[in-house]
Amino acid sequence: MRIIAVGIAEIKVVQPPALLRTNLGSCIAVCIYDPATATGGLLHFMMPRSLQGTAIVKKAKYADTGIQELVEEVKRMSQAKSCSGFVAKIFGGARVLQNISSDIGSNNEEAARRILKEMGIPITASQTGGDRGYKIEFDVGTGIARCQRFGEEAKEY
């Protein structure tokens, strides 16, 4: 099984069998899966919204442009005409550095939930928030996400 690392501000949509792996702090990972075609991908974004009125080079950096781009890439790979039937799983959005005033983690989570709702894609699983990081492994063939919060046992979703 191929294991592909995903960095910050990145989208990976690949043919199965493959595991997409990433770590999260205040960033959010959005895993999108199409059960009809067993196709999936992962977005690791870092900020809730892109600056309006500027050309965005790294769409995966932001929730709004990133989730849209992720869904488009899954549609292309699955040859789906729409995202009906797609499901999402979201992880991360922690606050690991205590002396940072803004809670970017929860802002990122709120943005992900809102945008997925607007797109009509249900969130079937999530593990978010807290003060510790996450390790995520997303199987693009089965849609199963393995999430391990730092210091805890891994769970499958």
Next chain:
Amino acid sequence: MGRRIMIVDDAPIVRLMLKDILVYNGYEVVAECSNGAEAVQTYKELKPDLVTLDIIMPEKDGIEALSEILDFDGSAKVVMVTAVDQREALMKAIRLGATDYIVKPFESERVVSAIANALQ
């Protein structure tokens, strides 16, 4: 010669490092404080023979604490401790009445000689 020392630093490990050096050299550590406000309060209660005082601390920094301690007790002996060679802050501290200063990372010998000289 007095041997009662109060240690002031926001880093627990630095307080322990200084305590280990001082106790090994026969001094008595009568109090440990983690910020300037606590330092001033505790000084007034215990009147130690000498204070080691970190410059950069939360709530009240070392310069402000030094000023208030000297206002309370003009003969207080204070050795400043700093990680940065903060010439301005150190000059200010010496002008206010600090006895000496130690720069981190410190050697045991330097700590002991600064304390011993200050207490003479």
Next chain:
Amino acid sequence: MSSQDKLQKAIKVIAQLSIDTASRTFSKLIKAGATIDLERAFIADISEVTRMFSGSEDEVVGAYVDLVGDAPFTFLFFVSAPDSLMLTDLMLRREVGTTKEFDLYAKSAVQEIGNVLASAIVNVFSRDFGIAMKPTPPAVCRDYIGTVFEEYIMKSAGELNELFVMESRFCVVQFDIKCHMFIVPLPGSDEVLQTVLESPNMKEYY
């Protein structure tokens, strides 16, 4: 040489001096010899550089410091959780192996190492290049290496997609302890660093 090339060269020289000073300061702090076994400066895409540590099981303790002033930088020091216990013992002049769990003193040890190294670097900026800087109190985080590093890149990147990263690794040979240090200049430091290019100290380097 273009002005961008000169700027990068200036940053590399400052970084080299900073890293040398930091490693000597580190050796003094732990009273054990530390060698620099990696030292590089490179332009990094934020996705690519975070992929380096992504998905790893490794657990580290990191100290984050903001160097504020005329030329703002960010600083990160991290070490594996087991090695942080050994560093605690070295700082306290205790037999290595005495500290058995990650307690208040182990956390404080990493925080203090971050504080002292960042301060040593600030001294290089001010003493050698006349750039006034000040370190903020370090924030400490114990977590997956990927999480610790990602948070650092997020702090450093902001709206940027590429960063100029200076990476170094110290090795305490006697105990096989490996520590990582990163320094990244932030937007706003360009102008001041450009004037550093003109200083007599710099001319001998390019």
